[in-house]
Amino acid sequence: xxxxxxxxVYLRITVLTLILIILAILSLFVxxxxxxxxxxxxxxxxxxxxxxxxRLPRTATLILAGIGMSVSGVIMQQMTQNKFVSPTTAxxxxxxxxxxxxxxxxxxxxxxxxxxxxxxxxxxxxxxIFLTIVRKIKHRNVIFVPLVGLMFGGIIGSISTFFAVHLxxxxxxxxxxxxxxxxxxxxxxxxxxxxxxxxxxxxxxxNKFTVxxxxxxxxxxxxxxxxxxMNIGLFCVSLTVSSVVITAGAIPFLxxxxxxxxxxxxxxxxxxxxxxxxxxGAIFLLICDIFGRVAIYPYEVPIGxxxxxxxxxxxxxxxxxRKR
Amino acid sequence: xxxxxxLIGSAALFLFYRMGNSWExxxxxxxxxxxxxxxxxxxxxxxxVAFQTLTNNRILTPSIMGFESLYLLIQTFIVxxxxxxxxxxxxxxxxxxxxxxxxxxxxxxxxxxxxxxGKNNLYLLLLVGIILGTLFSSLSSFxxxxxxxxxxxxxxxxxxxxxxxxxxxxxxxxxxxxMIILFVGLxxxxxxxxxxxxxxxxxxxxxxxxxxVKIFxxxxAILVSVSTALVGPITFLGLLVTNxxxxxxxxxxxxxxxxxxxxxxxxxxxxxxxxMERVFNLSVPISAIxxxxxxxxxxxxxxxxxxx
Amino acid sequence: MIEVQEITKxxxxxxxxxxxxxxxxxxxxxxxxxxxxxxxxxxxSVISRLLSQDGGVVLVDEKNISEYKSKMLARRLSxxxxxNHVRLKITVRELVSFGRFPYSQEKLTKDDVEMVDRAxxxxxxxxxxxxxxxxxxxxxxxxxxxxxxxxQDTEYILLDEPLNNLDMKHSVQTMxxxxxxxxxxxxxxxxxxxxxxxxxxxxxxxxxxxxxxxIYHDTTENIIREDxxxxxxxxxxxxxxxxxxxxxxxx
Numbered sequence: 001x002x003x004x005x006x007x008x009v010y011l012r013i014t015v016l017t018l019i020l021i022i023l024a025i026l027s028l029f030v031x032x033x034x035x036x037x038x039x040x041x042x043x044x045x046x047x048x049x050x051x052x053x054x055r056l057p058r059t060a061t062l063i064l065a066g067i068g069m070s071v072s073g074v075i076m077q078q079m080t081q082n083k084f085v086s087p088t089t090a091x092x093x094x095x096x097x098x099x100x101x102x103x104x105x106x107x108x109x110x111x112x113x114x115x116x117x118x119x120x121x122x123x124x125x126x127x128x129i130f131l132t133i134v135r136k137i138k139h140r141n142v143i144f145v146p147l148v149g150l151m152f153g154g155i156i157g158s159i160s161t162f163f164a165v166h167l168x169x170x171x172x173x174x175x176x177x178x179x180x181x182x183x184x185x186x187x188x189x190x191x192x193x194x195x196x197x198x199x200x201x202x203x204x205x206x207n208k209f210t211v212x213x214x215x216x217x218x219x220x221x222x223x224x225x226x227x228x229x230m231n232i233g234l235f236c237v238s239l240t241v242s243s244v245v246i247t248a249g250a251i252p253f254l255x256x257x258x259x260x261x262x263x264x265x266x267x268x269x270x271x272x273x274x275x276x277x278x279x280x281g282a283i284f285l286l287i288c289d290i291f292g293r294v295a296i297y298p299y300e301v302p303i304g305x306x307x308x309x310x311x312x313x314x315x316x317x318x319x320x321x322r323k324r
Numbered sequence: 325x326x327x328x329x330x331l332i333g334s335a336a337l338f339l340f341y342r343m344g345n346s347w348e349x350x351x352x353x354x355x356x357x358x359x360x361x362x363x364x365x366x367x368x369x370x371x372x373v374a375f376q377t378l379t380n381n382r383i384l385t386p387s388i389m390g391f392e393s394l395y396l397l398i399q400t401f402i403v404x405x406x407x408x409x410x411x412x413x414x415x416x417x418x419x420x421x422x423x424x425x426x427x428x429x430x431x432x433x434x435x436x437x438x439x440x441x442g443k444n445n446l447y448l449l450l451l452v453g454i455i456l457g458t459l460f461s462s463l464s465s466f467x468x469x470x471x472x473x474x475x476x477x478x479x480x481x482x483x484x485x486x487x488x489x490x491x492x493x494x495x496x497x498x499x500x501x502x503m504i505i506l507f508v509g510l511x512x513x514x515x516x517x518x519x520x521x522x523x524x525x526x527x528x529x530x531x532x533x534x535x536x537v538k539i540f541x542x543x544x545a546i547l548v549s550v551s552t553a554l555v556g557p558i559t560f561l562g563l564l565v566t567n568x569x570x571x572x573x574x575x576x577x578x579x580x581x582x583x584x585x586x587x588x589x590x591x592x593x594x595x596x597x598x599x600m601e602r603v604f605n606l607s608v609p610i611s612a613i614x615x616x617x618x619x620x621x622x623x624x625x626x627x628x629x630x631x632x
Numbered sequence: 633m634i635e636v637q638e639i640t641k642x643x644x645x646x647x648x649x650x651x652x653x654x655x656x657x658x659x660x661x662x663x664x665x666x667x668x669x670x671x672x673x674x675x676x677s678v679i680s681r682l683l684s685q686d687g688g689v690v691l692v693d694e695k696n697i698s699e700y701k702s703k704m705l706a707r708r709l710s711x712x713x714x715x716n717h718v719r720l721k722i723t724v725r726e727l728v729s730f731g732r733f734p735y736s737q738e739k740l741t742k743d744d745v746e747m748v749d750r751a752x753x754x755x756x757x758x759x760x761x762x763x764x765x766x767x768x769x770x771x772x773x774x775x776x777x778x779x780x781x782x783x784q785d786t787e788y789i790l791l792d793e794p795l796n797n798l799d800m801k802h803s804v805q806t807m808x809x810x811x812x813x814x815x816x817x818x819x820x821x822x823x824x825x826x827x828x829x830x831x832x833x834x835x836x837x838x839x840x841x842x843x844x845x846x847i848y849h850d851t852t853e854n855i856i857r858e859d860x861x862x863x864x865x866x867x868x869x870x871x872x873x874x875x876x877x878x879x880x881x882x883x
Contacts, residue, residue, distance in 0.1 A: 084451075132627065136629065141447060143448050146451060147450055147451050147454070150388070150454050151383060151622075155615075155619035155622055155623065156619070158560060158612070158616060158618075159615075159616050159619050161612055162616040165609065165612045252458070296470075302465075302469075304465075305462050305465050305469075309463065309466070312455050312458050312459035312462065313459065316455055316459075319451065514737055517730075517738065518730065518733055521720070524682050524713045525730075527681060527682055527702070527711075528680065528710055528711045528784075529706055529730060529733045529734055530705060530734035531706075532702040574721045575721065576721060
């Protein structure tokens with residue numbers, strides 16, 4: 001029996017992986033410049049280098065960002081014990097934006113490492129503040145916690161806006177934040193690989209995040225170092241979110257809807273569903289990206305917009321679905 | 325205490341009158357601003373206090389419920405369709421009417437959607453409102469991509485609240501609506517006192533709870549719409565002024581709280597406007613300043629309280 | 633008189649109240665007892681219109697409660713639930729004054745003030761009438777809320793586990809006040825109780841619920857019997873007689 005069930009899980013993973021591969025290949029061949037399989041076979045140097053310089057990095061970023069954002073969502077949901085908490089509903093994305101902005105104000109010319117560090121520090125700080133706030137909430141209402149998170153995000157956003165308006169860079173800062181994969185080129189996307197260690201750590205710590213979500217005393221009782229594990233979780237989330245935001249911009253809702261939809265269909269056993277969540281996240285992002293590229297061809301709809309439109313609609317369905 | 329406030333209020337008013345060669349013009353101009361500030365103060369004060377009592381929560385504000393994003397979506401829509409002809413096709417009054425109607429219709433649909441589900445859950449209402457708000461914002465950004473960059477400036481001008489380009493045709497009707505709603509609202513304020521005791525107590529004391537809450541939600545929707553359509557979005561003003569009022573006036577009487585909150589809002593806006601124009605000479609819109617102050621104050625509140 | 637007919641309430645598939653029908657005796661204290669999830673509090677909430685039922689009717693003085701104007705019903709029937717966490721800056725006296733809201737809204741008449749005084753007096757709150765609610769202990773807070781209900785001066789008083797936060801001294805005090813309200817002022821009191829001994833000692837009638845159904849409804853002495861209690865709670869309970877009152881030992 002156990003074997004059969006395991007087999008079911010493997011089957012699902014295989015199917016999802018196949019879908020992912022098909023979409024990834026599709027993603028490689030969609031775009032303004034026409035690239036076909038024939039070009040590769042014919043060794044058309046220009047086209048192959050186009051794939052190598054632009055398309056391949058783009059697809060890789062999409063997949064990693066998809067996995068990273070949905071996994072971050074899962075960690076946050078486990079740590080707060082609330083299904084509707086995610087980088088979108090906890091101010092994390094806004095904090096990353098603020099990090100970039102502050103960095104831009106003080107050292108406009110500095111390199112990408114500093115940029116990363118600044119965004120990382122802000123997301124980390126914001127996550128700590130958010131968790132502190134959540135722990136103060138007496139009735140952990142499923143709806144109330146994300147509500148507070150959204151308010152929190154709005155406030156961080158308004159602080160950033162103030163500086164942006166003051167420095168007259170509203171449009172620029174909005175543009176950075178709009179999740180957009182069209183500018184991803186070889187040499188400018190490698191930061192996204194920083195999500196890999198974070199994702200790996202999450203796989204090993206998944207259950208521990210669940211335990212610390214039950215509270216400090218509860219986890220101490222089970223012999224877990226609460227602060228230690230919480231810091232690891234926050235580290236993973238901040239690392240993932242900030243590297244995604246820097247390479248591609250904000251991708252809202254992904255960490256919110258993907259884990260929820262997966263848990264509706266496949267249940268809540270994290271050890272089994274985590275691979276499914278990662279794969280689904282990447283698939284969802286690839287679909288949104290391909291859609292954005294063909295919707296107003298030859299122009300491109302930034303993925304932030306497509307994801308946000310699809311994501312908010314799906315989230316609304318989730319909100320009502322849960323009620324039934 | 326109230327007298328003290330009135331004093332500060334008139335002092336701020338006095339500050340408003342300062343210098344000017346063509347004093348007649350300045351007076352007229354500032355008078356308009358002052359009136360606009362009063363309208364917004366009244367709208368924000370009543371809607372925020374009532375909303376916080378209904379939700380039994382002091383860290384929420386009705387303006388995050390999607391009204392402001394809808395307003396921007398409507399503006400984007402108009403510009404998208406009419407481009408640089410916008411002002412010729414739709415004058416300020418038409419635009420105002422379209423925006424207010426749009427926002428009120430939105431609020432009604434939202435209420436209907438939640439209440440039809442049989443759940444009188446205001447938190448759910450708010451969350452759905454916010455999410456619809458993000459949906460509207462995304463749609464706006466999508467359309468803004470397709471808009472001529474020159475026309476985009478028309479929208480950008482609407483993104484931040486300002487008291488500097490108030491249209492007098494809109495001012496009087498807004499003031500009129502605000503006064504009527506505020507009058508009705510203050511007469512109903514005693515029900516808020518009872519609602520503050522919690523749903524069960526309110527029902528026990530003979531309040532038709534669901535109906536009263538719905539009436540208040542309608543009043544709130546009208547006020548938020550009017551204020552947003554008049555000057556633009558000031559999301560966190562409500563949060564700032566209500567909490568300031570609670571700190572200053574330790575009473576449970578909503579007639580007092582609301583009146584005080586109107587004064588506090590007006591003073592906040594007056595001082596904000598004054599400092600911005602005369603002291604710092606900032607080009608930053610007042611809404612950005614109010615939001616940042618409100619934001620920091622909110623964080624302070626969140627981290628200070630022991631339990632939420 | 634309060635009468636319920638065929639009251640049904642369910643959450644999803646779970647039936648919490650299953651066609652409950654009964655009449656409550658006037659001028660008496662009736663206790664609702666039963667295990668966790670038996671439906672006691674739900675029944676009380678339905679009777680007091682805090683919760684709407686899926687089927688059946690509640691009659692107060694032969695009139696369906698849904699036909700009452702809310703204000704009029706609030707002059708006949710009051711309810712106090714167990715959780716009252718309010719973070720208002722409001723004094724005990726102000727809270728008690730809210731009990732007069734169904735009559736005069738916020739403008740108190742001389743009679744209202746008298747009623748408020750009397751309620752404060754009955755619940756021994758004179759010393760702390762100007763203290764703020766959020767500074768009180770759990771027991772004091774509970775008494776303040778009870779004073780509000782007393783000030784409401786309704787014919788029917790419904791209480792949901794009023795002894796929950798109280799120590800022994802205050803529990804006894806509270807029940808004695810209930811007794812006084814019933815005996816001297818002729819109030820009809822319906823009360824959800826967990827402690828069977830309090831029910832035995834202070835109530836005239838006991839209603840026992842199990843799995844959403846009323847399984848017993850009788851005078852106290854007919855309920856406080858070893859066989860009946862075993863049926864209600866599924867545990868063996870020994871009963872001793874003490875000062876002509878029956879004490880249940882279930883330890």
